[in-house]
Amino acid sequence: MSEYLLQMKNISKTFPGVKALDNVELEIKKGEVHALIGENGAGKSTLIKILAGVYTPDPGARFFFEGKEAEISKPLDATMKGISIIYQDLSLFPNLSVAENIYIGRDSHKKPWTKVKWNDIKKIANKALKELDMDIDASIPVEQLSIAQQQMVEIARALAFDSKLIVMDEPTSSLSAGEVEKLYNVIDKLKKQGISIIFISHKLKELFKVSDRFTVLRDGKFVGSYDAQDMTEPKLIQLMVGRNVTYEKNQATVEVGETIFKVNQLSKEGNFKDISFELRKGEVLGITGLVGSGRTELAQAIFGISTPDAGTIELYGKKLSIRNSAGAVKEGVAYIPEARQTQGLVLEQSVINNISLPIISKLKNKFRLTDRKQEVKLAEEYVKTLDIRPALPHLDAGNLSGGNQQKIVIAKWLSTKPKVIIFDEPTNGIDIGAKTEIHKLMRKLANEGIGVIMISSELPEILAVSDRILVMRHGRIAGELNVAEATQENIMHYALQGKSNGKAPTFVAESNQMSQGV
Amino acid sequence: MKSIIKQKEFSIFMIVVLLCVVLSFVSPVFLTFENFLDIIEGNVVMAILAVGMTLVIITGDIDVSVAAATTAVAVIIGNLFSFLPDSWISILILFLIAPVIGIIIGAINGLLVSKIKIPAIVVTLGTLNIINGLVLYLTNGQYLNSSNFPKPFLTFANFEFLGIPILVYLLTAVAILTWFILKHTLIGRSVLAIGGKSQSAVRVGINYNKVKLFVFAYMGFLAGIAAIAQTAYTKAVDPNGLLGVEMMVIAAVVLGGTNIQGGRGSIQGTLLGVLLLAIMQNGMILAHIDTFWQKVVTGAIIVIAVSYDQISYRRQQAKLAKIEVEA
Numbered sequence: 001m002s003e004y005l006l007q008m009k010n011i012s013k014t015f016p017g018v019k020a021l022d023n024v025e026l027e028i029k030k031g032e033v034h035a036l037i038g039e040n041g042a043g044k045s046t047l048i049k050i051l052a053g054v055y056t057p058d059p060g061a062r063f064f065f066e067g068k069e070a071e072i073s074k075p076l077d078a079t080m081k082g083i084s085i086i087y088q089d090l091s092l093f094p095n096l097s098v099a100e101n102i103y104i105g106r107d108s109h110k111k112p113w114t115k116v117k118w119n120d121i122k123k124i125a126n127k128a129l130k131e132l133d134m135d136i137d138a139s140i141p142v143e144q145l146s147i148a149q150q151q152m153v154e155i156a157r158a159l160a161f162d163s164k165l166i167v168m169d170e171p172t173s174s175l176s177a178g179e180v181e182k183l184y185n186v187i188d189k190l191k192k193q194g195i196s197i198i199f200i201s202h203k204l205k206e207l208f209k210v211s212d213r214f215t216v217l218r219d220g221k222f223v224g225s226y227d228a229q230d231m232t233e234p235k236l237i238q239l240m241v242g243r244n245v246t247y248e249k250n251q252a253t254v255e256v257g258e259t260i261f262k263v264n265q266l267s268k269e270g271n272f273k274d275i276s277f278e279l280r281k282g283e284v285l286g287i288t289g290l291v292g293s294g295r296t297e298l299a300q301a302i303f304g305i306s307t308p309d310a311g312t313i314e315l316y317g318k319k320l321s322i323r324n325s326a327g328a329v330k331e332g333v334a335y336i337p338e339a340r341q342t343q344g345l346v347l348e349q350s351v352i353n354n355i356s357l358p359i360i361s362k363l364k365n366k367f368r369l370t371d372r373k374q375e376v377k378l379a380e381e382y383v384k385t386l387d388i389r390p391a392l393p394h395l396d397a398g399n400l401s402g403g404n405q406q407k408i409v410i411a412k413w414l415s416t417k418p419k420v421i422i423f424d425e426p427t428n429g430i431d432i433g434a435k436t437e438i439h440k441l442m443r444k445l446a447n448e449g450i451g452v453i454m455i456s457s458e459l460p461e462i463l464a465v466s467d468r469i470l471v472m473r474h475g476r477i478a479g480e481l482n483v484a485e486a487t488q489e490n491i492m493h494y495a496l497q498g499k500s501n502g503k504a505p506t507f508v509a510e511s512n513q514m515s516q517g518v
Numbered sequence: 519m520k521s522i523i524k525q526k527e528f529s530i531f532m533i534v535v536l537l538c539v540v541l542s543f544v545s546p547v548f549l550t551f552e553n554f555l556d557i558i559e560g561n562v563v564m565a566i567l568a569v570g571m572t573l574v575i576i577t578g579d580i581d582v583s584v585a586a587a588t589t590a591v592a593v594i595i596g597n598l599f600s601f602l603p604d605s606w607i608s609i610l611i612l613f614l615i616a617p618v619i620g621i622i623i624g625a626i627n628g629l630l631v632s633k634i635k636i637p638a639i640v641v642t643l644g645t646l647n648i649i650n651g652l653v654l655y656l657t658n659g660q661y662l663n664s665s666n667f668p669k670p671f672l673t674f675a676n677f678e679f680l681g682i683p684i685l686v687y688l689l690t691a692v693a694i695l696t697w698f699i700l701k702h703t704l705i706g707r708s709v710l711a712i713g714g715k716s717q718s719a720v721r722v723g724i725n726y727n728k729v730k731l732f733v734f735a736y737m738g739f740l741a742g743i744a745a746i747a748q749t750a751y752t753k754a755v756d757p758n759g760l761l762g763v764e765m766m767v768i769a770a771v772v773l774g775g776t777n778i779q780g781g782r783g784s785i786q787g788t789l790l791g792v793l794l795l796a797i798m799q800n801g802m803i804l805a806h807i808d809t810f811w812q813k814v815v816t817g818a819i820i821v822i823a824v825s826y827d828q829i830s831y832r833r834q835q836a837k838l839a840k841i842e843v844e845a
Contacts (some may be wrong), residue, residue: 012625052721054720056723073721074723075720075721075723078721079723080723085721087721090718091715091717091718091721091722092715092718093711093714093715093718093719093781094714094715094781095710095713095714095781095782096710096711096714097706100707104707104711104724105722105723107704108722108723108724108725109723110704111702111704111706112703112705112708112728112732113703113704114703114704115703115704116700116701116702116703116704116707118702144834145833312673410585437543
């Protein structure tokens with residue numbers, strides 16, 4: 001028998017107009033944790049979907065499972081071989097019980113009239129939950145669980161399946177530090193049982209902690225597979241991006257001008273409490289904190305998507321009473337949401353229509369009808385100043401890359417001539433080259449006198465762009481730092497333990513909710 | 519006990535009870551066994567269709583061709599009657615042929631929805647019109663009375679056991695069968711899974727197309743059974759007798775707590791939904807309220823029920839999204 005559990009060879013996948021994968025290979029040994037890494041759009045997800053039988057690869061692809069040539073052409077093929085996939089967006093059924101969610105799929109190969117054995121389902125589910133030290137009632141529907149608990153249910157399902165290979169796609173993205181520790185323990189246990197794991201993550205520290213080997217993909221091509229001992233972080237980054245990139249910490253000393261924006265004792269029940277801060281001309285204010293610390297909720301309250309219970313917001317000394325997002329736009333506040341594709345853009349519409357959208361009512365000709373010429377001119381200007389590529393404003397926004405889509409969203413809000421812009425995870429899902437450009441753009445806007453607030457959970461990004469950093473924890477501001485005194489460690493300290501604890505920060509590896517890599 | 523009270527079915531049941539109390543004051547006839555049996559027997563067809571519709575709606579789809587399909591099967595068996603002998607075999611043949619025709623109609627809907635991926639509302643609006651057109655062409659809109667029905671069928675239609683008409687037993691059988699499928703078989707769980715999240719269902723290896731085909735074919739199967747019930751109840755075939763009934767069927771399912779966007783629903787709830795609609799109509803008749811007002815009230819109740827469902831669901835989601843703020 002070969003030492004490999006799985007070998008995938010000559011894997012290519014062509015989508016209309018795009019070659020997502022080009023002759024990629026992946027070899028997984030028995031009982032190893034194998035990290036699959038690459039930038040967004042490198043082809044990791046496509047490769048996993050082919051392994052899962054969700055996508056069919058181009059002809060010529062070959063699979064070997066436990067040394068024998070195998071066929072994976074539908075999800076059931078993968079399941080029957082003992083391959084479990086934990087997708088980042090999870091594959092749970094919110095309406096079904098925890099137990100059934102853990103069990104489901106086991107019987108997919110059986111006849112449709114097979115009687116469901118509820119006792120077996122409960123037994124198997126409880127066993128898997130126990131292995132994970134999870135204390136939840138298996139009979140409640142999954143929709144009543146937190147995201148972190150849902151993630152654990154998904155892992156329990158893979159355990160219950162007696163899987164030989166478990167793929168974990170960004171499994172820690174919504175887990176708390178304690179739960180991440182638990183996950184590491186589970187991974188160790190699985191390894192000892194001879195189960196192989198493919199681990200996908202953007203957090204390099206985490207990858208080095210758990211992985212035995214790495215396979216690197218870049219632009220849909222296979223770069224190579226490496227043993228973890230022979231690998232260092234900078235080398236890995238270089239392999240991923242094909243060039244050397246690390247962020248420089250922001251060294252600039254900005255001339256801080258007058259106060260643009262002031263938030264005073266802002267509170268919203270169940271979201272955040274007593275938030276006060278000032279934003280001054282010329283500076284970028286970074287807001288960070290763990291997922292679920294209330295950052296996004298704060299931004300949405302400022303922008304009028306939700307209404308705060310108490311507190312005031314002032315813009316250039318004038319008290320704002322923002323009741324909805326239209327009011328915020330009118331007052332000169334812009335919010336660039338995290339979910340760019342669903343909340344920021346109309347993907348099926350052209351770049352022009354997207355950019356002109358917020359001020360369409362102002363672009364009128366002499367007949368009081370929308371002036372297409374002005375629209376085009378506006379879009380062309382921004383395409384030029386923000387360097388949106390390709391420079392074809394008539395293209396549908398959906399056809400552009402993540403970084404350029406984000407520039408369209410920024411252009412769209414710039415057209416409203418905002419006084420303050422809140423960026424929520426502005427470089428989420430954007431590759432490194434484009435990230436740097438977005439960072440420069442935020443700096444430039446701040447220099448031009450627009451108030452820039454950036455929410456991000458990527459610490460290197462926070463350090464690279466902000467002049468001042470607010471760290472949120474459990475809905476409160478746990479700490480405020482100038483960039484000169486800030487390090488990843490002391491930010492994490494505030495994010496995890498708050499300001500009450502005066503001890504020196506002792507954790508580094510556990511701080512998994514905020515990415516420390518690129 | 520607490521969990522029973524929390525269930526949606528319980529609140530619907532309470533509304534039914536409340537309505538009964540009110541109606542017993544409005545009319546002394548209301549709270550009699552005979553009136554209740556009449557209500558139930560008169561709504562067996564709607565209930566059978568609603569049971570099937572529950573599965574369709576749980577998967578997140580809809581079938582507006584059910585009433586037309588039922589009429590089509592009824593017209594076919596009505597015409598078949600003159601060829602059937604005056605023997606009990608005829609009943610057996612009937613119970614074989616009617617469901618099969620129903621399944622064929624349902625399967626056509628199901629194939630169009632699953633294979634060609636046309637939204638179910640479009641497919642079934644199409645088949646609804648095709649069937650209605652064909653039925654009118656074939657019958658000239660004419661009523662078929664019981665003169666050429668085989669005698670055993672009329673005996674069957676009038677049969678009572680323990681004072682309860684046969685159609686009520688038929689409905690009970692249909693309800694138990696469907697409840698069992700939904701609760702205790704693989705295909706039934708797949709129906710709920712697809713309604714909960716179809717993407718997840720595909721990922722865990724559930725055959726999406728097969729499940730969709732099943733729910734529509736099963737709907738057709740029950741339309742076939744409903745056609746027999748309708749013919750037995752009215753002892754006639756009226757090509758226009760069920761016009762618009764699909765709306766009542768869908769209303770009953772939604773009233774019974776099935777989520778119109780799929781994923782949640784139960785047979786018990788649907789039966790209560792049918793009962794609620796039926797009692798309301800009966801009550802309005804007993805209270806001499808004009809038929810057009812009955813329509814207004816029915817429509818309003820549907821909108822209120824769906825709104826209530828959505829609002830309470832959103833509240834629940836909002837509760838989950840809360841962050842623990844440090845005091």
